[in-house]
Amino acid sequence: MKEYRTISQIAGPLVFVEKTEPVGYNELVNIVQADGTIKRGQVLDTSDELVVVQCFETTAGIGRDSGVRFLGETIKMPVGRQMLGRILSGSGKPKDGGPEIVPEKRLDIGGAAINPYARDTPRQFIQTGISTIDGTNTLVRGQKLPIFSGSGLPHNEIALQIARQAKVPGSTEEFAVVFAAMGITKEEENQFMQDFERTGALEHAVVFLNLADDPAVERIVTPRLALTTAEYLAFELDYHVLVILTDMTNYCEALRQIGAAREEVPGRRGYPGYMYTDLASIYERAGIIKGKKGSVTQFSILTMPGDDITHPIPDLSGYITEGQIVVSRELHRKGIYPPINVLPSLSRLMNLGIGEGMTREDHKKVSDQLYAGYAEGVDLRGLVAIVGKDALSERDRLFLEFADLFEDRFVRQGHNEDRAIKEDTLDLGWDLLATLPEEQLVRIDREMIQKFHPRYRKKQAAEGGTSSATATDLGSGAS
Amino acid sequence: MVTAVDLDAHMYDVVKVGHEQLMGEVIKIQGENIIIQVYEDTAGIRPGEPVENTGLSLAVELGPGLLTSIYDGIQRPLEVLVEKMGDFIERGVTAPGLSHEKKWEFVPVKKAGDTVGPGTIIGEVQETNITHRIMVPPNVKGGVIREMRTGSFTVEETVCVLEDGTELTMMQKWPVRVPRPVTEKKNPDIPLVTGQRILDGLFPIAKGGTAAIPGPFGSGKTVTQQALAKWSDAEIVVYIGCGERGNEMTEVLTEFPELEDPRTGKPLMERTVLIANTSNMPVAAREASVYTGITIAEYFRDMGYDVSLMADSTSRWAEAMREISSRLEEMPGEEGYPAYLAARLSEFYERAGRVETLNKDMGSVTVIGAVSPPGGDFSEPVTQNTLRIVKVFWALDAKLAQRRHFPAINWLNSYSLYLDSLHDWYDENVNPEWNRIRAWAMEVLQKESELQEIVQLVGSDALPEEEQVTIEVARLIREVFLQQNAFDPVDTYCSMAKQYDMLKAIKTYADRASAAQRAGVLTSQIVAIKAKNDLPQVKFEKDYNVLLEKIYAQMEAEFNALKEA
Numbered sequence A: 001m002k003e004y005r006t007i008s009q010i011a012g013p014l015v016f017v018e019k020t021e022p023v024g025y026n027e028l029v030n031i032v033q034a035d036g037t038i039k040r041g042q043v044l045d046t047s048d049e050l051v052v053v054q055c056f057e058t059t060a061g062i063g064r065d066s067g068v069r070f071l072g073e074t075i076k077m078p079v080g081r082q083m084l085g086r087i088l089s090g091s092g093k094p095k096d097g098g099p100e101i102v103p104e105k106r107l108d109i110g111g112a113a114i115n116p117y118a119r120d121t122p123r124q125f126i127q128t129g130i131s132t133i134d135g136t137n138t139l140v141r142g143q144k145l146p147i148f149s150g151s152g153l154p155h156n157e158i159a160l161q162i163a164r165q166a167k168v169p170g171s172t173e174e175f176a177v178v179f180a181a182m183g184i185t186k187e188e189e190n191q192f193m194q195d196f197e198r199t200g201a202l203e204h205a206v207v208f209l210n211l212a213d214d215p216a217v218e219r220i221v222t223p224r225l226a227l228t229t230a231e232y233l234a235f236e237l238d239y240h241v242l243v244i245l246t247d248m249t250n251y252c253e254a255l256r257q258i259g260a261a262r263e264e265v266p267g268r269r270g271y272p273g274y275m276y277t278d279l280a281s282i283y284e285r286a287g288i289i290k291g292k293k294g295s296v297t298q299f300s301i302l303t304m305p306g307d308d309i310t311h312p313i314p315d316l317s318g319y320i321t322e323g324q325i326v327v328s329r330e331l332h333r334k335g336i337y338p339p340i341n342v343l344p345s346l347s348r349l350m351n352l353g354i355g356e357g358m359t360r361e362d363h364k365k366v367s368d369q370l371y372a373g374y375a376e377g378v379d380l381r382g383l384v385a386i387v388g389k390d391a392l393s394e395r396d397r398l399f400l401e402f403a404d405l406f407e408d409r410f411v412r413q414g415h416n417e418d419r420a421i422k423e424d425t426l427d428l429g430w431d432l433l434a435t436l437p438e439e440q441l442v443r444i445d446r447e448m449i450q451k452f453h454p455r456y457r458k459k460q461a462a463e464g465g466t467s468s469a470t471a472t473d474l475g476s477g478a479s
Numbered sequence B: 001m002v003t004a005v006d007l008d009a010h011m012y013d014v015v016k017v018g019h020e021q022l023m024g025e026v027i028k029i030q031g032e033n034i035i036i037q038v039y040e041d042t043a044g045i046r047p048g049e050p051v052e053n054t055g056l057s058l059a060v061e062l063g064p065g066l067l068t069s070i071y072d073g074i075q076r077p078l079e080v081l082v083e084k085m086g087d088f089i090e091r092g093v094t095a096p097g098l099s100h101e102k103k104w105e106f107v108p109v110k111k112a113g114d115t116v117g118p119g120t121i122i123g124e125v126q127e128t129n130i131t132h133r134i135m136v137p138p139n140v141k142g143g144v145i146r147e148m149r150t151g152s153f154t155v156e157e158t159v160c161v162l163e164d165g166t167e168l169t170m171m172q173k174w175p176v177r178v179p180r181p182v183t184e185k186k187n188p189d190i191p192l193v194t195g196q197r198i199l200d201g202l203f204p205i206a207k208g209g210t211a212a213i214p215g216p217f218g219s220g221k222t223v224t225q226q227a228l229a230k231w232s233d234a235e236i237v238v239y240i241g242c243g244e245r246g247n248e249m250t251e252v253l254t255e256f257p258e259l260e261d262p263r264t265g266k267p268l269m270e271r272t273v274l275i276a277n278t279s280n281m282p283v284a285a286r287e288a289s290v291y292t293g294i295t296i297a298e299y300f301r302d303m304g305y306d307v308s309l310m311a312d313s314t315s316r317w318a319e320a321m322r323e324i325s326s327r328l329e330e331m332p333g334e335e336g337y338p339a340y341l342a343a344r345l346s347e348f349y350e351r352a353g354r355v356e357t358l359n360k361d362m363g364s365v366t367v368i369g370a371v372s373p374p375g376g377d378f379s380e381p382v383t384q385n386t387l388r389i390v391k392v393f394w395a396l397d398a399k400l401a402q403r404r405h406f407p408a409i410n411w412l413n414s415y416s417l418y419l420d421s422l423h424d425w426y427d428e429n430v431n432p433e434w435n436r437i438r439a440w441a442m443e444v445l446q447k448e449s450e451l452q453e454i455v456q457l458v459g460s461d462a463l464p465e466e467e468q469v470t471i472e473v474a475r476l477i478r479e480v481f482l483q484q485n486a487f488d489p490v491d492t493y494c495s496m497a498k499q500y501d502m503l504k505a506i507k508t509y510a511d512r513a514s515a516a517q518r519a520g521v522l523t524s525q526i527v528a529i530k531a532k533n534d535l536p537q538v539k540f541e542k543d544y545n546v547l548l549e550k551i552y553a554q555m556e557a558e559f560n561a562l563k564e565a
């Protein structure tokens, strides 16, 4: 293979090479330093004489005396069943002292788009045991539902709690976790790894680690390696795969850095104009395919710069993902765990996975009514701050109290409290709704009220029906 | 993007690039260099590979077989792509838009000796429950028919021969970037009835009209567009998923065949054509998708049908333009969009309209575009340029969505410029009272927003008695009439008659309340009337009349009791 010694310019992560033979876009490149170290990169741009190479590792040590080899193929990922239980670097090299992966297959990491005609509709309810997710922002298999958080908030705890507790009630199918860290700290890494080891999750996991002090550009490939692995496990080996990508904000920063090095015209707030399309090529790699047993569910984490949900990173993500779970600094300050603010949170696939035969027929309406009630109560807090509680009508006072109750009992739960959807989450929702006048429950039809409202449930119980769950043991787990 | 040399090409010619023959389009000619936008992923393509010019511009195949299909942005049938290359969209596979093998039963409506011109309907095919009218293509001069055939034909076989030897088939090809001609554009004065109360009731769109529905993520663009695709009284629906989610298209594909058109009782899928170029499919094909969609819409319009087209989302189309333009290193305009953004948007919406077709029938294309402003900020270029063109603005509001007030359309910021031209239609087809009640509801909502400002300062108890009733009536309008649950089997579609009945019931309460107030009844008692608590239930009942009558009777009784007391 020809080795060029024609590096003409190095700028940040980019290496400009003069060459004579044709080189393809996205082709893999080895850069050989004078001391023999080999660094990997990828062709970003190619013309007759010049190639722009994006180096996945630091360009420190690369100079005009370095050699460049074009490998003639795009990045391929060796994949195999043996990957389960392994810890790999952000570029897919073993990091746990174990042997190289013996590939069953080598796959292009770009990931072709799933043909929408081949997709199957995700509709299988996943119980996470967290009320604000299961009850009001339900996750289903094959969904991409990220956590939008802020720095210093307990998003990792929430992600771990979900990874521990998530199950499809009644199912015993094989599952796997693919965990990809991009630019997280050593401390965060420990937090994840210790929990994985403690709970035995590691056995079913493939871990990719790009830490804060690893090269930023490597982050461009890390999620793609992870998703290629996930697709292989799901669509060829029939696993139900939960992919956790964290932190997508670091990924986007790497994208911005490369854009700047290429001197591209920047888009909003300095991020590349193609960031939507680029993020879509990651987030859209989730779903279910007709006739395949496995699934890819994506649960990514991103920290919103300045807690601003309109910042391009959460904004473009929210436009692609199937909803978002928003972690709130305000609730965190109040000492509520998990501090999930349901108002800006959303699960777009919720309606497909809930209702009769899946969760319970009242699920959607209870959720809508909880939202409406909580939103109204939160609004009234603003008013109370100005005019005082006394100026409120009786009705408004009830809504105000409802909002407090909702946060204290529905939102708040323990780190290891695994709530069942019907007996815990939904019935708790009804208990809270019962504090409002019945005629205020306009989102729920009569029939449901008569069937599930505690007032009538009690009556039924007294008449010998099943008794309703009480909620006294809940709300115990302040962080 | 690929540059070719030594290629004889014109702008927008379709070319085949490389050994894999990837489809692309000439988008710039610069001296010797022909710049090509490839519709597929170009990873691994190397300088030196061949480029071949087809000499044609990007065109769609129009004819029987369009209905119930799902295409990518350049009219490749996704179903065929699955057969040819499996579950993932790999590159380098071509497939014609229409099946060239399938035979259709062709029934002529013209005979030998008849004279036909461009656009004349010469025969019919029963495609689904929809009759597909076969026309002389607009770019064929026409003449006297020498021979007319009857029977089973593929779309490539000749069904009609003219005296000058011209052979006509059931398929036309039409370049997507060129509007199909019509005889004359007419004024839109018939509403597109959507079954959505806030749209039909407050901000209606006319058949052949244009509307934009901008909103941040999660505010309800897609659900609204899908509701329109399901329930609006168009005869043909073209739904374009442009740069959005794969699962949303799958949902349409699974749901539509099971849903019935409330007017005809036929499966909705039979009148629908889907274009799905999702966010992770190639950007160039995304750019083309809206043109592919509108050309198909115009084609059905030319048969004399009322067509409605939903594009979700036009922002992703604009972004595709931006990505392509920036790769061409064109001078960027506002926020990096090309300077021709406004022109492209208005050319697109200009293809909507209620028209007299070349065959002298009436047909229409209604265009409804979703807009996805970054950060939900409506001052950005795509929203602003769109609002300058469209006649209806449905402003989605994140605040409403957060409290699950759906459709989250803001009733104070939205508008329809068709109200006047539709006035007579409502008089004749809904109720002579409709226009007045509608105006009354708008007034109450307007008034409420003013009152809310006061409440925010001093609390609701400080409002004058009369205005406390206004607040209650406004609440009923919002919660009973405006809120509509797209996922409830009954509430998802509301006929004009039911819309009128619901609004009328609320108005009756309001009138009774004012009268009682004048008679000296306490506000707290008026607000506590129980009958109105059943109003939300009306939404969920199919045969709502029984309940409504019960409500009227109870209301009557309660008010009478108050008056006597």
Ligand SMILES: Nc1ncnc2c1ncn2[C@@H]1O[C@H](COP(=O)(O)OP(=O)(O)O)[C@@H](O)[C@H]1O
Residues within 6 Å of the ligand: A346, A347, A348, A349, B215, B216, B217, B218, B219, B220, B221, B222, B223, B224, B401, B406, B407, B408, B484, B485, B486, B487
């Ligand atoms: N008319 C409606 N009725 C009930 N729910 C709705 C309605 N419109 C929107 N929603 C809810 O809001 C969510 C987001 O709506 P969607 O149309 O996907 O938003 P957008 O396209 O603007 O991002 C949906 O998943 C659904 O839960």
Ligand SMILES: [Mg+2]
Residues within 6 Å of the ligand: B221, B222, B223, B244, B312
């Ligand atoms: Mg949408």
